[in-house]
Each structure stands twice: as structure tokens, then as C-alpha cells.
Amino acid sequence: MSDGQGDAGLEDVVDGLLEVTSRVHHVVCSVAARHDLTPQQLELLRMLAVPVSMRAFAEELSCDPSNVTGLVDRAERLGLVERVPDQSDRRVRILKLTTKGRNLRSTINQEVARSLTNALGLSTDDHAKVMSVLAAMTSATKPPRTD
Amino acid sequence: MSDGQGDAGLEDVVDGLLEVTSRVHHVVCSVAARHDLTPQQLELLRMLAVPVSMRAFAEELSCDPSNVTGLVDRAERLGLVERVPDQSDRRVRILKLTTKGRNLRSTINQEVARSLTNALGLSTDDHAKVMSVLAAMTSATKPPRTD
DNA sequence: TATTGTTATACTCTATAACTATA
DNA sequence: TATAGTTATAGAGTATAACAATA
Numbered sequence: 001m002s003d004g005q006g007d008a009g010l011e012d013v014v015d016g017l018l019e020v021t022s023r024v025h026h027v028v029c030s031v032a033a034r035h036d037l038t039p040q041q042l043e044l045l046r047m048l049a050v051p052v053s054m055r056a057f058a059e060e061l062s063c064d065p066s067n068v069t070g071l072v073d074r075a076e077r078l079g080l081v082e083r084v085p086d087q088s089d090r091r092v093r094i095l096k097l098t099t100k101g102r103n104l105r106s107t108i109n110q111e112v113a114r115s116l117t118n119a120l121g122l123s124t125d126d127h128a129k130v131m132s133v134l135a136a137m138t139s140a141t142k143p144p145r146t147d
Numbered sequence: 148m149s150d151g152q153g154d155a156g157l158e159d160v161v162d163g164l165l166e167v168t169s170r171v172h173h174v175v176c177s178v179a180a181r182h183d184l185t186p187q188q189l190e191l192l193r194m195l196a197v198p199v200s201m202r203a204f205a206e207e208l209s210c211d212p213s214n215v216t217g218l219v220d221r222a223e224r225l226g227l228v229e230r231v232p233d234q235s236d237r238r239v240r241i242l243k244l245t246t247k248g249r250n251l252r253s254t255i256n257q258e259v260a261r262s263l264t265n266a267l268g269l270s271t272d273d274h275a276k277v278m279s280v281l282a283a284m285t286s287a288t289k290p291p292r293t294d
Numbered sequence: 295t296a297t298t299g300t301t302a303t304a305c306t307c308t309a310t311a312a313c314t315a316t317a
Numbered sequence: 318t319a320t321a322g323t324t325a326t327a328g329a330g331t332a333t334a335a336c337a338a339t340a
Contacts, residue, residue, distance in 0.1 A: 009274035014260045016281030017171060017267075023285065024168040026209070038306065038331095055321060062173075064309055069323055074306075091316045091321040113161045120164075120284040127156035133280045134163030137267040138170065185308095185329065201299060211332055216300060221329075238298040238339045297340070306331075317320070 020120070027115045031108060037078075044075055045105045046112075051096040053086070080104060167267070174262045178255060184225075191222055192252045193259075198243040200233070227251060 025039075032042040047060055054072065058065040072095060075081045080101035086092035097105060117123050122130070172186075179189040194207055201219065205212040219242060222228045227248035233239035244252060264270050269277070 009278065010264065010269060011260065013269055013272075013274055013277050013281065014263055016278060016285060017167075017263060017269075018259075019285045020164075020281055021168045021171040024164060025172075040307065053321080054323095063307090065322065066310080066324080067308055070307075086321095089317075089321080091314095093322070112165075113158065116161055116164060117157065121286070122157060122160055122164075122284070125160075125280070125283055127160055129276070130160050130280050131156070131163060133272070133277050134160065134167055136272055137269075138163060138166045139268070187330065202297085210330090212299065213301080213333080214331055217330075236298085236340070240299070295340095298338085299336100300338100301334100301336075303333085303335105304331100306329100308329080309327090311325085313324070314322085315320100316322100317318100 023119060024116065027119050028112060031111045031115055034111070035104065035108065037108075040071060041075055041078070041080075042108060044071055045080060045097070045101060045108060048081065048095060048097050048101070048105070051084070051094050053092050053094055054083075055092070057095055075101075170266060171263065174266050175259060178258045178262055181258070182251065182255065184255075187218060188222055188225070188227075189255060191218055192227060192244070192248060192255060195228065195242060195244050195248070195252070198231070198241050200239045200241055201230075202239070204242055222248075 028042065029039050032039045035042075037045075043061075047057070052060070054068050055065060057072075058068045061068070072081060072083065076083065079098055082096055082098055083093040084096050086094055175189065176186050179186045182189075184192075190208075194204070199207070201215050202212060204219075205215045208215070219228060219230065223230065226245055229243055229245055230240040231243050233241050
């Protein structure tokens with residue numbers, strides 16, 4: 001397979017990985033659309049399991065803090081989150097899901113899991129084998145070389 | 148693991164899959180940024196291996212045709228693609244990579260492959276095992292149920 | 295009439311820079 | 318001075334609706 005020289009197989013793994021990623025993204029977008037959410041609002045919901053400051057959230061998202069302002073403005077307008085003033089530091093706003101946000105988060109997590117299961121046929125796979133592959137890919141900073 | 152009842156393991160597989168997807172996305176964004184491209188422009192480049200009409204491209208991207216106009220406008224401004232009039236149907240514009248676009252596409256594909264390999268430690272994995280898992284997930288429409 | 299691509303419009307997401315209110 | 322969050326601004330991506338050219 002692949003190029004018939006040195007790294008035979010690696011190229012196929014990369015292609016397969018990008019294809020799986022694309023399908024996962026498609027599933028996530030479908031679930032978001034079903035609830036009139038953008039993929040980013042869905043991600044905000046998914047990541048906000050525990051209350052965090054705006055700042056910390058920007059870091060989790062790896063984006064500029066000014067982004068979070070708009071993102072949260074819209075989520076707040078939808079009644080999904082609220083900004084709670086921090087007692088110990090009056091500069092800080094703590095992001096918290098509302099009851100509506102928590103319920104929607106729960107619903108969405110279930111739907112994402114179910115749709116992924118169906119779209120990728122996970123239920124018919126050998127979970128142990130799949131997990132060993134996925135776990136290997138996400139084990140900290142695996143490779144010796146950094147880049 | 149997971150919830151300790153019925154589908155033990157499936158939940159972990161879903162979580163692992165979303166984590167891997169997130170890492171892949173991060174790698175792709177890094178490569179795009181390195182070349183002053185948005186992730187969408189990089190995707191356009193990756194998908195345009197073979198010339199296609201604007202219409203067909205919109206379908207490949209699963210987006211509205213009006214989107215492709217702007218996307219291609221910007222790619223054209225960067226000198227990466229060109230609109231070639233179709234001989235047989237004068238309504239149609241064929242999208243083609245320029246030489247610059249082809250070169251950049253090649254470079255980017257290599258960088259994505261290399262970065263993914265490093266970031267996910269693919270080179271140290273059992274390719275056959277990984278491929279069997281990825282292939283299972285992307286085999287047509289696997290599940291009996293559609294959703 | 296139907297189809298291809300575009301334009302006009304509006305909204306979301308994103309970053310940069312400048313600002314405020316705290317600390 | 319430094320930090321948390323916001324605002325102002327600008328550009329990219331996206332969809333909807335209306336349109337021109339062609340079929």
C-alpha cells in the first residue's frame with residue numbers, strides 16, 4: 001500500500017485518521033444544527049462541565065479572551081450560561097451553565113455519543129481494541145521529537 | 148470504566164474519539180497558520196486534487212454554493228486556484244489549482260502527515276492494527292440504523 | 295423552466311489593539 | 318504596574334434570498 005517504500009502504511013493511517021476526523025466533525029455539526037446551535041456553541045457547552053473564569057476558558061479553547069466575550073454573550077442570550085461575579089476578585093467573572101444549559105449539555109452529549117456510534121459503527125467494534133488504539137494516540141506527548 | 152452498566156466501554160470509545168479528533172484539528176490548524184492560511188483554505192487545497200465545478204465543490208464541502216464563491220475568491224487572490232470556463236456549458240466554472248497551489252498542497256499534505264505522526268505517535272504504533280480500526284469506522288454506512 | 299454561479303445581506307467566529315476596573 | 322474582561326474594528330466563514338446568464 002501507500003508509496004511502496006520506507007514508511008509503507010503510515011500514509012494510509014494518516015488518510016484514515018483525517019477521514020474519521022471529518023466524519024466526527026460532520027456528526028457534531030449535525031447534532032448542533034438539530035438544536036439550532038453553532039458547532040462552537042455546542043463545544044462551549046461540552047467544555048463547561050465545571051464553572052471557570054472567562055480567562056481560564058479562553059485558555060481551554062486556545063483562543064483570545066476577546067472571543068470568549070462574544071461567545072458567552074450569545075450563549076447567555078440563549079439562556080445557556082451565566083456570568084457569576086467572583087467574590088474574592090471583583091475583576092473575575094465565573095462562567096456557569098444554567099439549568100437549561102446543563103440539561104441541553106446532557107442531551108447533546110448523549111446525542112453525540114449515539115450518532116457517533118451509529119455513523120461509525122462503534123457498537124459492532126471490539127471496544128478493547130479500539131480503545132487501545134485511541135489511548136495510544138492520546139497518551140500525553142508520545143513522540144521523542146517535539147514538533 | 149464508564150457508567151458501570153449495559154454499554155460499558157462505549158462511552159470511553161466516544162470520549163477517546165472526540166479527543167483524537169480534537170488533536171487532529173489542532174494539528175491541522177497549526178499547519179494552516181504556519182502558511183498563513185485559514186483551516187478552510189487548507190481544506191480547499193486538500194480537496195482540490197482534481198479539478199471540479201463550483202457546484203460539485205459545494206457538494207463535496209456540504210455547504211451552500213454561495214459560500215464557495217467567497218472561498219474561491221480568496222484562494223484566487225492568494226494565487227492558489229483559478230476559475231476555468233467550461234467549454235461545453237458556459238454557465239460552469241471549473242476550479243483548478245495553479246502551480247503555486249499544487250506545490251503548496253503537496254507541502255501541506257506532507258506537513259500534516261508529519262505533524263500528525265509526531266503529535267499522535269503514529270510511527271510507534273502497529274499500523275495494521277490502527278488501520279483495521281480506522282477502516283472499520285469508515286467502511287461506507289456501517290450501521291443497520293441510519294441516524 | 296431549470297440550473298450555474300454571483301451578489302446582497304446578515305450573523306457568527308476570530309484576532310488585534312485600546313480601554314476599564316480592579317488588583 | 319499587571320491582570321481580567323470588554324469594546325471597537327476588521328476580516329473570514331456561513332446561509333438565505335434574489336438575480337443574471339445559460340441551458
